[in-house]
Amino acid sequence: MPTQEMLDVTGFLGLSLRAGPELGLLALACLTFLGGTFIRGRLLWGLVGVIGLGFAAGFSAIQSGPAFAPTRDFFCFDDVASCVRLIVPILGMLMLPILVAEVDDVRAADIVGCTLCACAGVSLTSMAGDLVLLFLGLEAVSIPTYVMLYLARHDRRGQEATLKYFMLSIFSSALFLFGASYLYGLTGQTRLTSVSSNGLSRGILELLADPSSQRFDMPRTLAIALIFVIAGLGMKITAVPFHFYAPDVYQGTSPGMAGFLSWFPKAAGLIALLRVLGLAHGHGEPFGGMDGTLIWILAVVTMTLGNCLAIWQGNLRRMLAYSGVAQGGYMLASLAVGPATHQHAGGVGPMLFYLAAYGIMSLGAFAIIAYLNDPEMPVEHIDDLAGLGSRAPIASWSLAICLFGMLGLPLTVGFIAKAQVLLATLVSPMAAGSSLIGILGLLIVFNAAVGAWYYLGLVHRMFLRRPLGPQGKCGPKVQLAAGLVCAILTVLLGIVPSWLGWTQIRQGGRVHAIVPAVTMVAKP
Amino acid sequence: MNSPDLPHYLACAAVLFVLGLVGFLARRNLILMFLSVELMVQGVALNFVAFARFRGNLDGQSFVLFMLTVAACEAALALALILALYRTQASLDVSLWQNLREDDLDATEDDEPLPGMMPEAPLPSLPVAGIAPARPEESNRV
């Protein structure tokens, strides 16, 4: 039930202004859908989308600042939100050219509109202070994704990919909703802050249970509800065992679309997870009273299986899909560390950093693959990249840098991201289960070593092998440009990672470069 | 005790949800699979409404509104998608869509084909009135 002070006019308009970037993106998406039926043209709509996202990024950048404290409102403008709202439009600007270059003029406007919608969805998820908004944000990512999957490629394989993604996505969305309904039932409201903090008074318990016989065990019910929610989100994060669709869908769809899938839904899922588990704020009880064991288990299984299965892959996009599964595992590992407390920075900041870094590297890799993909002679197998180093040096170096980044070699942003996650697990032990978290750090190291196997194998093929057969033509230059930008960012942010965030001066006048990591330090 | 209690609603919703889940796993017709998911969502909707009544606020009701809208969007997409798939494959069998898998695994064979996969025998034409129909050896008594 909305409170009365929220329902006054100025508050309402102010709220609309604050959510301006997202509302603007959605409006622009509508206009693009409409305009696309009148004027066709890849260039035009691509430009419209990129400019719109640029404005959104600028608007978010202006908005972000110390004025945004965590609230218990429908919209939650806190540090997580301001961080994500800056990253998403920027990655969207990199994503759009890749996608638009893959479709023809007729579908360009539609795919731009869908991308804008999905970007707005991720942003909305990050701002969600309420289950309703969270759900809408997630669906604003999912529904355009279904359409885009079909638009990007609609031969038999594309159709199969679309079918699998669609069916499993709505299935997992039903799981999420089931959990959400119980969260609502247990707390009596859809506000998230109460869901995860102290909304569980004894009174509710007594009301809910039959007075004559205790049929409900409240914390257990809460655990069930949270598990359903996590399972529902797990599909988007591609956490094992909810990852099955990923390799098939990546393989079946176009490279650019695979790049989209590798980041946007995953980001939405992870951010939703940290919202639901109450990790975004340094107060309240994390994990809804459960300890982080479930996330710990998911993280370990996800990164290990992702890497182990990636070794086997011959298909390029399939391999990157499993690599994406593993990367999701690292991010889950970071979440398992828990929220910031007064003593340590927690795992949320490193997770957000990792998310941004992975976005850049993954988009770069898929951009280059999209660029190399020739419809006549598609780049499907990893051996299709053999001898690329001499044929397309810029593309192959960009791809190699992005792969190095995902592997976590020093001087790439991936190294910083992995180091932060690793040190979050090692340095800031939680009050409970600290040894578990420490083990998690070791497992991350081992997994990174396994990852080296297939990432370096790919680089090895590109530079140290002769091409196996005739080579296709390269695609539009704009995809190469996007990939190159990503590669440059990967290196640049590896040297000066503070550019990824914004520098803030906090207690004691100390300058903290890694924004998300610090801003999550608990507020009194 | 005449009026149903909250647990009754929850049980009913859970039954709906599980029926939908089993349907999704067991039915092989794409449309029925989709409808099974809808069943799951309706179960959740029942949960929300029941909780809303129990809690005495409208949060759950409004959640249901949004849920139904989203479900409608998904239904529209599902119909469009299934239509397109049917045009390609001339069948709604979900197990026909298994070409994307690990590359050295064999395709999973059907244990029993779906009804409708077998061609039906053509209908006999009726004899002219007044002539007893020939009753050949096919008079198999059940």
Added chain:
Amino acid sequence: MFELSSEVLSGLALCVPVLPLIAAVVSAVLGSTRPSLAPLVASIGVLGAFAASLLLLLATAGHGGAAHIFHYGTWFTISHHSIDWEIRLDALATAMVCMVTFISFWIVIFSQGYMDGDLGSARFFSLVSLFVGAMAILVLANSLVVMFLGWEGVGVCSYLLVGFWFRKPEAAAAARKAFLVTRLGDVALLGALLLLACQPGSRALTFDAVFSAHLDAGIVYFVLLLLLIGAVGKSAQFPLHVWLPDAMEGPTPVSALIHAATMVTAGVYLLARFFPGMTGESVDLSRLDAIASVQDLAGGLGAITALSAAIMAMGQSDLKRVLAYSTLSQLGYMFMVLGVSGEPRGEHLPQEVIGVAAFASIFHLLTHAFFKALLFLSAGSVMHAMGHIIDMNRFGGLRRLMPITHASFLVGALALAGFPPLSGFFSKDEILLELWNGSLTGGPRSAFFAILFSVGLITAGLTAYYIFRAYFKTFHGEEKIPHEAGHHAHESPRSMTVPLMVLAVCSVVVGLAVGPTGILHHYLSHSSHWHLHESAFSVNIPMILGVLAAFTGVAVAWMLHKAAASTAKKRSMGLFESLADNRLYIDGLYLATLVRPLAALGSVVGWLDRELISPLIELGATVPRMVGGRFRSAQNGLLQFYALAMALGLIVILAMFTVAR
């Protein structure tokens, strides 16, 4: 010598790693269009780095004291401790970086002649510049994380350069082996870093923070142990030495630069920094004990490597492999002296003893870099002339054909053997002296040091033998030229002989200039935590013993060579029967004393390589593959199977968190 303002110093220090890195990028970019410019760019970059480091050396030579730390920016932050882009300029780092850039410069010059006409030479020069940059980062870094960055960087460059001729399957295999084996060490180093990062005191991960942190003795032990494993991997000590001889598949200048002079010495450099540094400011017995037990290990491994590698070198017919095993052996020397732990000795504090030992190893590191680079380059010059044939049985008597190469190889060989007054003599003497002194204290470890000393002495004799054996085989006797040489069979071009001459002069002069005069001693006493006390140069027993060993080695080599030559003559002329008998006698001795132990050791090492190290690497690859293979069949493409798996996963999780609780 002269004063420079802090800003200028900071800028100069930045130039050292940055100029080669820029040169690497530029020559890589230019490589595709103007490959002929790549050597020029690389040499300018490395020369700039050398000039900067020379200025730094001269500017800091006058005044000692604390290290300069130059801050250039923040890299990233670990829970309130930032990892910064900082250069730490102390005497040790300056001396080291000066040596690295100087030798790199001459090797780049040499490579212009050596790599002339090779396809992809732009790639070569780009990688060499990159290597110099990475090495400078390794040496100059203030933060351990940045140092690790350089450490990995040189490893990657080494991998790429060993596999430079990747069309050759041996080169590709050698590169992979080098990469994987050193990776074992790198993992240990990373472990040490993580362990330090977990300690509240040393979380900032700079050298000063680590050295001044109040660490538990157990932590000190494990950190140093992990560092030792890292150093063993990088410096190719037993049992991780297997990659270095194979790495000779790379171009010879690379062998000279990376696998003799610079990269492989990084492990010694690391330990020479850490052993004295970790002692802390005050005498803490448990801590010293922890350090000493790691030092024992270092000394033991060094002794095994020094002796076994020297024995291996005696039987090789491949000139480059002789030099490779010689490098192993000399690195073993440096490790051996690092094993001299701080038992109180006379009026000297334990810290001082460790410091002096570290000084001895660094001194040998510096002189070794010059003469080993010289030897490798001379070998490269021979190879160049002989059409890339490196088997010593197929050429000989080249001293008239290639006079400059001959002279420089001779100088290098004399220096390596430790003939006075060449550079190897002084540094080897320093090492032997430290071991000798250690054995004289009468402490619990004096027997151990006595063994180390005798190993050092034997190795000195063997060293003189194998290097002069190679020298006589290559440059003396009947002139023999393989047919592959073709028209190449003449002295190398100027671009190759000039570096030889320069390095030869250095090999002669450097030791004499900085050793007995005490210049290096005085200069390095400024590096932090070293606590060097002044000492005067004097003739002593180990020195005499060492020179005697060297003479014996050369004499044996000469006799064997003569004998071999005479048997060849006998076969043609049928004369000198007594000499032939004599030769047979020596042969028998050789067989009994050297070849049999060599074969045994070789089989042990081969067994280790085959049964322990390779399986370890294999295991690392097999387990994930196996795990992946198990779960692969679940990915069968059936949508409903996926949904079922999701549902089952959900049920399992539910059971775990509700029923099982």
Added chain:
Amino acid sequence: MPPEPFDFSLTTYYPIFLFLGAVIGFAVVSLLLSYLINPGRITTSVKQMPYESGMDPIGDARQQFDVRFYLIAILFLVFDVELLFLYPWAVATYGEYPVVTPSLQTVLFWEGMIFLATLLLAWIVAWRKGVFRWR
């Protein structure tokens, strides 16, 4: 806020259940009767045929709808569901007991208009895409 006492009990649905019972009963009884008085269970292909008053049946009994109907159905579905929002909106803003202040009424009015405009936009898109064209 205490919950409104709804009059929600199964007794309200009592006639429906009566009706339902009657329908099911009739169906069961007629099936049972035909089963009981069936003389000999002889099945021939002719007997299995759909009954078309003595004529040869033409085509299948299952009529397949034209694909175009589905498109219309999809469109209807999407627009129809939007009514879900209009009803609460109208009741909350202009109902007998509006839950909002008059000043907010204006805002909510325009918000509703924006919602309808979005629908209109979607309708134009559908129109331009040629969904309404009967091809």
